[in-house]
Amino acid sequence: MKSMKRREVSLQAGAVLIEAAAVITIFLVMSLGMAQQYAVVMAELRHHAIATEVLLGPQERSLSLNAADGSVSMLCDPGEDGCVGGVTTPTMTEYLDEIGNFFLSRADTSTTLGVRLGYLESHTWNYALGVSNADVGEAKSVQLNGQTKYYRKVGATTCTNQMLQAEIDSFATTFLTKMLNYKVEGTTPQIGIKLYKVRISDVDYQDFMDFLPVGFGILCTEAFDFLFPQTAITIFPIVPKRLTR
Amino acid sequence: MIFHRVNQFSRKVASISYFGLSADRLHYKLAGKFQLLPWREWGLSHKSCMLRTGSYVYPAYHKDEGVALVLTALLIPVLLFICAILFDLSRIYINAIYAEEVSLLVLKIASSSEPLGFTPRNSDMDRFVHAPAGEDESITLKRKNFLENKLEEIDRPQYAEKERLILNLSYGALHFLSPDTYFPIPEPLSNGSSAFSELAGRVNCSLYFTYGTYGGTEAPPSPFPGVADADYLVELQKQRDRIFHVDCAVPLVSSRLFGGLLGQQYLELKRESYARHSGNLCSSTVAGCTS
Numbered sequence: 001m002k003s004m005k006r007r008e009v010s011l012q013a014g015a016v017l018i019e020a021a022a023v024i025t026i027f028l029v030m031s032l033g034m035a036q037q038y039a040v041v042m043a044e045l046r047h048h049a050i051a052t053e054v055l056l057g058p059q060e061r062s063l064s065l066n067a068a069d070g071s072v073s074m075l076c077d078p079g080e081d082g083c084v085g086g087v088t089t090p091t092m093t094e095y096l097d098e099i100g101n102f103f104l105s106r107a108d109t110s111t112t113l114g115v116r117l118g119y120l121e122s123h124t125w126n127y128a129l130g131v132s133n134a135d136v137g138e139a140k141s142v143q144l145n146g147q148t149k150y151y152r153k154v155g156a157t158t159c160t161n162q163m164l165q166a167e168i169d170s171f172a173t174t175f176l177t178k179m180l181n182y183k184v185e186g187t188t189p190q191i192g193i194k195l196y197k198v199r200i201s202d203v204d205y206q207d208f209m210d211f212l213p214v215g216f217g218i219l220c221t222e223a224f225d226f227l228f229p230q231t232a233i234t235i236f237p238i239v240p241k242r243l244t245r
Numbered sequence: 246m247i248f249h250r251v252n253q254f255s256r257k258v259a260s261i262s263y264f265g266l267s268a269d270r271l272h273y274k275l276a277g278k279f280q281l282l283p284w285r286e287w288g289l290s291h292k293s294c295m296l297r298t299g300s301y302v303y304p305a306y307h308k309d310e311g312v313a314l315v316l317t318a319l320l321i322p323v324l325l326f327i328c329a330i331l332f333d334l335s336r337i338y339i340n341a342i343y344a345e346e347v348s349l350l351v352l353k354i355a356s357s358s359e360p361l362g363f364t365p366r367n368s369d370m371d372r373f374v375h376a377p378a379g380e381d382e383s384i385t386l387k388r389k390n391f392l393e394n395k396l397e398e399i400d401r402p403q404y405a406e407k408e409r410l411i412l413n414l415s416y417g418a419l420h421f422l423s424p425d426t427y428f429p430i431p432e433p434l435s436n437g438s439s440a441f442s443e444l445a446g447r448v449n450c451s452l453y454f455t456y457g458t459y460g461g462t463e464a465p466p467s468p469f470p471g472v473a474d475a476d477y478l479v480e481l482q483k484q485r486d487r488i489f490h491v492d493c494a495v496p497l498v499s500s501r502l503f504g505g506l507l508g509q510q511y512l513e514l515k516r517e518s519y520a521r522h523s524g525n526l527c528s529s530t531v532a533g534c535t536s
Binding site for chain 1: 338341342345348349352353356459460516518519520521
């Protein structure tokens with residue numbers, strides 16, 4: 001009888017012990033999970049702050065102007081494929097570095113920035129067509145030939161270029177393709193950069209720049225690993241502050 | 246009377262089971278054993294009971310009662326401490342977001358070439374104060390002197406027109422986003438428990454700026470050229486970069502309750518944003534110099 005009672009008490013003590021262990025484990029997991037979420041959300045909030053500073057910070061010209069004929073072209077680096085007019089001033093690298101160096105002066109060591117510049121090519125005035133230029137200013141094609149440059153203060157990072165490249169490529173392509181295919185009630189709106197619109201003898205003449213530049217940035221903060229590795233990534237479009245001047 | 250209550254309680258829980266132990270059995274055990282336990286044996290040591298009764302069950306209740314009391318005595322402060330820590334953490338989290346939002350808003354206002362708003366006079370800069378009602382005058386004076394002290398730190402005789410406009414709009418935004426936040430932080434803030442009372446137990450925030458020098462942008466020279474100097478107007482008209490700082494002092498309830506267990510009575514949160522080319526140093530009183 002005694003031994004039965006003793007066994008019952010030890011069983012109860014064991015159950016309490018297991019219960020206590022389970023509660024402590026759950027509490028720890030919950031605390032770590034919340035801490036991780038807190039850290040990731042705070043990192044993402046910091047990303048928005050950096051992105052805003054970058055957007056309002058210094059920028060180079062995003063289009064190259066040929067003063068001789070007034071034409072504009074996409075920025076191009078030496079040796080880059082697809083450069084119609086050759087190396088431009090500024091080069092694509094100079095444009096990206098202007099943003100990247102400002103980022104490096106502001107961001108903390110755990111954050112990486114990737115920047116690239118894309119273009120939406122627009123239909124321009126076709127003199128051969130005369131007044132029947134119905135598609136002037138409408139988007140013609142997406143141009144995403146330029147490189148993506150990455151800026152970080154540390155060498156080794158969990159935010160690798162390979163990982164970020166896929167993300168920013170996907171975002172940029174989707175973003176520009178949506179702009180390309182944008183329609184309003186079956187009509188295609190003009191979304192390029194308007195140069196002029198004049199009416200001469202009841203005929204409207206208008207022209208647009210060949211390219212509409214749209215930048216893209218990706219911010220990544222080192223993985224938080226309280227429970228499992230989780231990186232904070234923020235992708236954002238950059239509206240260039242400067243065109244040809 | 247106590248045994249009667251225990252009986253009642255154990256009957257109430259009889260409809261539920263607990264860790265596989267039948268509720269009826271639990272009732273039986275609780276009721277039966279407490280009734281069997283004589284009054285005079287309460288307070289006897291575990292060992293003496295063992296000797297007297299030869300049973301391990303009865304003394305276990307003596308022991309359990311004591312342990313439960315000790316545990317409760319220990320647990321209540323621990324729970325209070327956890328609650329206070331959670332409260333503090335939530336407050337820190339919310340105010341970290343708040344400070345970041347305010348600094349971003351200031352950045353946007355400052356980056357605008359012509360923000361729309363009222364520009365206060367230089368003599369009104371000590372009015373950017375939101376203090377609790379009935380606050381000690383010496384503490385309010387510390388708040389009033391804040392912007393004047395910051396002006397000395399950036400080595401300028403007075404705030405420029407656009408700076409006054411930005412500060413007015415920014416303090417307005419700070420107050421609009423959280424009307425319960427007092428500003429600015431009394432400076433210098435006292436040490437120890439006095440800090441908590443100077444902050445009035447609430448979050449206090451300060452907003453000010455310093456000049457940035459990224460990419461060769463010049464900060465105002467020191468000493469600044471005099472009005473009669475030929476360089477005076479040139480220096481006034483140069484675009485300046487500004488770094489806007491939002492510092493918030495969050496009082497820690499856990500530290501207050503548990504006597505400075507964490508070493509300090511408040512936590513300082515600092516956020517800043519860099520506003521490039523955010524205006525010159527002109528004032529409408531200077532001829533030929535406009536913001």
